[in-house]
Amino acid sequence: MALSDRLEKIQTEKARVAGVKPSAAPEKRRKIVSTGSGSWGQMKRQVRDSLMEELGNKLYAKSNAEELKAVVSENLEAALNRAGIVLPSSQRPKFVAELTADLLGYGPLEELLSDPTITEIMCNGYNDIFVEKKGKLIHTDIAFTDEAHLRQVIEKIVATVGRRIDEASPMVDARLPDGSRVNAMLPPVAVDSPILTIRRFPAKPFTIHDLIRLGAITEDAGAFLEGAVLGKLNIVVSGGTGTGKTTLLNILGDFVPPDERIVTIEDAAEIRLSQPHVVRMESRPANIEGAGHIGIRELVRNALRMRPDRIVVGEVRGGEALDMLQAMNTGHEGSLTTIHSNSPRDALTRLDTMVMMAGYDLPVRAIRQQVAAALDLVVQIARFGDGSRRITHISEIQGMEGDIITLQDIFRYSFAEGGSASATSSGILKPTGLRPKVIEKLQDKGVDLPAKLFRPKTEQPAVPARLLSAANGRRPVR
Numbered sequence: 058m059a060l061s062d063r064l065e066k067i068q069t070e071k072a073r074v075a076g077v078k079p080s081a082a083p084e085k086r087r088k089i090v091s092t093g094s095g096s097w098g099q100m101k102r103q104v105r106d107s108l109m110e111e112l113g114n115k116l117y118a119k120s121n122a123e124e125l126k127a128v129v130s131e132n133l134e135a136a137l138n139r140a141g142i143v144l145p146s147s148q149r150p151k152f153v154a155e156l157t158a159d160l161l162g163y164g165p166l167e168e169l170l171s172d173p174t175i176t177e178i179m180c181n182g183y184n185d186i187f188v189e190k191k192g193k194l195i196h197t198d199i200a201f202t203d204e205a206h207l208r209q210v211i212e213k214i215v216a217t218v219g220r221r222i223d224e225a226s227p228m229v230d231a232r233l234p235d236g237s238r239v240n241a242m243l244p245p246v247a248v249d250s251p252i253l254t255i256r257r258f259p260a261k262p263f264t265i266h267d268l269i270r271l272g273a274i275t276e277d278a279g280a281f282l283e284g285a286v287l288g289k290l291n292i293v294v295s296g297g298t299g300t301g302k303t304t305l306l307n308i309l310g311d312f313v314p315p316d317e318r319i320v321t322i323e324d325a326a327e328i329r330l331s332q333p334h335v336v337r338m339e340s341r342p343a344n345i346e347g348a349g350h351i352g353i354r355e356l357v358r359n360a361l362r363m364r365p366d367r368i369v370v371g372e373v374r375g376g377e378a379l380d381m382l383q384a385m386n387t388g389h390e391g392s393l394t395t396i397h398s399n400s401p402r403d404a405l406t407r408l409d410t411m412v413m414m415a416g417y418d419l420p421v422r423a424i425r426q427q428v429a430a431a432l433d434l435v436v437q438i439a440r441f442g443d444g445s446r447r448i449t450h451i452s453e454i455q456g457m458e459g460d461i462i463t464l465q466d467i468f469r470y471s472f473a474e475g476g477s478a479s480a481t482s483s484g485i486l487k488p489t490g491l492r493p494k495v496i497e498k499l500q501d502k503g504v505d506l507p508a509k510l511f512r513p514k515t516e517q518p519a520v521p522a523r524l525l526s527a528a529n530g531r532r533p534v535r
Contacts, residue, residue: 101152102202103140105159108132163210165199166255170237176257177299182250183207189299192444208251211241226345230325235260238325258304262329265308273301273438274448275486277510278468281451282436284506286312288499289391290433295404300438301446302395303327303371309393313367320360322353323371336363353377354415357384370394376415378408385431401435401452405462422460429454429462433495439470448486453493467493467511488513 130153137144144152158167169178169188177189184200201207215222218231227243238256265283268274274282285292286309294309296302310330313319320336321328328337338360343350353370354377360368361384368384370377372395385392398404405428412424437450449470455463466489473483488511499506 099202100140100142100144101156101159102206103142104133104136104152105156107136107139108156159206163214164206165201166210168199169197170233170235170255170257173260178253178255178257180207180251180253182252185250192440192446204250207253208243211243211251211253214239214253215241220342221345230342232325232327236327236329238327256299258327258329262307262311262331263304264311268305268308268448271445273446275468277488278448278451278486281467281506281510282309283312284499284504285434285495286310286391286393287314288495288502288504290495290498291385291390291392291431292394292434292436293404293408293432294393294395294436294438295398295401296395296438297397297399297440300440302438305436305438305448306369306371306393306395310367310369313391317366318364319367319369320363320365321369321371322356322360324353325371328369328371330369336365354380357381360384361387361389365389366391368392372396373408373411375411378411379415379417379427382408382412382427382431386427398437401437401450401464401466404435404437405454405464425460425462426457429457433498434467435464447484451486453495455494465489465491465493467491 133144133149133153133156155165158164163170165186166178166180169175169186174190175188176192179187179189179194180201181187183202183204183206186197186199187194188197189195201210211222214233215229215231217234220229220231222229222241222243224243224245227246229239229241231239231241233239233255236258238258240254242252244251265274265279269276269279282292292309294302294305307328307330310319310321310328311332313330313332315332315334317332318334318336319330319332320338321330322338322340324340326337326339338356340353340356341349341351352375353373354375357368357370357377357380366389368381368389369392370381373381374397381392381394396404396407398407405425408428409421409424412419412427432454435450435452435454436448437452438446439449440446447470448468450466451468453465453467455465457463468486468488471484471487473485490511490513492508492511496506
């Protein structure tokens with residue numbers, strides 16, 4: 058007789074002598090999982106794995122979320138049984154919705170992506186997710202199941218644009234179908250956990266009227282910028298990360314007349330223009346073998362062979378600055394671009410540095426002469442301490458004095474008493490009272506800007522935005 062059988066017989070005999078009825082063998086019970094965040098996530102993972110093992114490709118053969126949700130609901134009970142889980146009926150709708158999001162969408166990010174007020178999603182870890190709302194960072198209680206779940210979502214996002222991410226290529230820029238920009242990093246580059254950052258853009262692009270309504274710009278400054286674009290001035294939008302440079306670039310691009318050919322060049326396609334004749338180009342990273350890279354500089358050079366009326370570069374970061382300046386100096390007027398910088402003067406200094414990165418041994422004076430001849434305006438935009446974004450400078454490049462490029466502010470943000478950029482956006486963008494030198498150039502292009510736009514005002518005019526009319530010939534400001 059086996060040892061276990063002998064021990065069981067001894068226990069039974071002891072119970073009989075003591076007059077105690079032996080208890081039945083303990084029944085193997087199904088595991089009931091609570092709805093706490095950890096157990097809930099573990100339960101989803103178990104059922105998700107069970108469904109994928111059982112149904113396989115049938116899950117992804119469905120064309121939309123409703124069909125997939127129906128398949129999940131039909132097979133949920135069997136999957137729960139296989140996983141040894143009892144799910145309260147009150148939790149079933151939530152469970153099916155989250156499980157569908159995991160299988161078809163981007164898991165817990167679906168809730169954030171469906172909120173139009175969120176402009177940025179930052180996953181510092183699987184359970185450490187921040188969002189940006191109205192310019193303010195907020196920590197959320199949303200979490201992935203574990204790091205493997207976060208990595209699975211990152212790989213799904215990257216796969217939609219034909220990119221790959223792994224230990225050999227741990228960084229990638231991509232975009233979601235709605236145009237949101239995605240940056241992802243995996244270990245070993247990301248030290249603690251996979252990192253995912255999603256920058257979102259409004260479904261309906263902002264217009265100049267929206268900026269006026271939000272106080273980011275005045276009506277007079279908006280009219281001046283519209284006239285500058287119509288008059289084919291070369292404009293650089295300068296600002297820090299998240300200040301709204303691309304949004305402003307989109308607004309300026311919409312001022313371009315519909316009968317002109319526009320070529321846009323970007324690292325990740327974000328510019329959305331409404332004109333009928335827009336050609337979009339996007340850079341390409343190197344493949345796993347390190348070949349096939351096509352950078353912004355090559356695209357700028359290629360754009361010159363495409364008969365553009367306007368060239369719009371999403372952002373200059375390196376040697377492409379030289380090619381951009383040469384394009385502006387050789388007949389491609391009215392070009393637009395952005396640059397990371399803290400002030401108009403810093404923007405020009407950064408352009409000097411980036412031109413040097415092109416690999417040519419050019420004297421600093423020659424570089425600055427190129428910059429002064431190519432550019433007309435620098436528009437500085439900043440994010441304030443209260444989360445708002447405002448245009449702080451519209452500066453004109455007037456030429457050279459010795460080895461220095463001369464800048465003149467046409468509009469400058471004036472803080473209210475006691476206000477500062479670190480605390481509040483209380484203030485107004487005011488004209489400095491100086492008449493821009495580019496007025497003559499605009500008049501040659503058929504754009505008349507009245508002198509009243511540049512007269513100092515004590516307060517922002519509380520009237521509806523009235524910008525340049527679409528009349529043929531000269532376009533007066535009414």
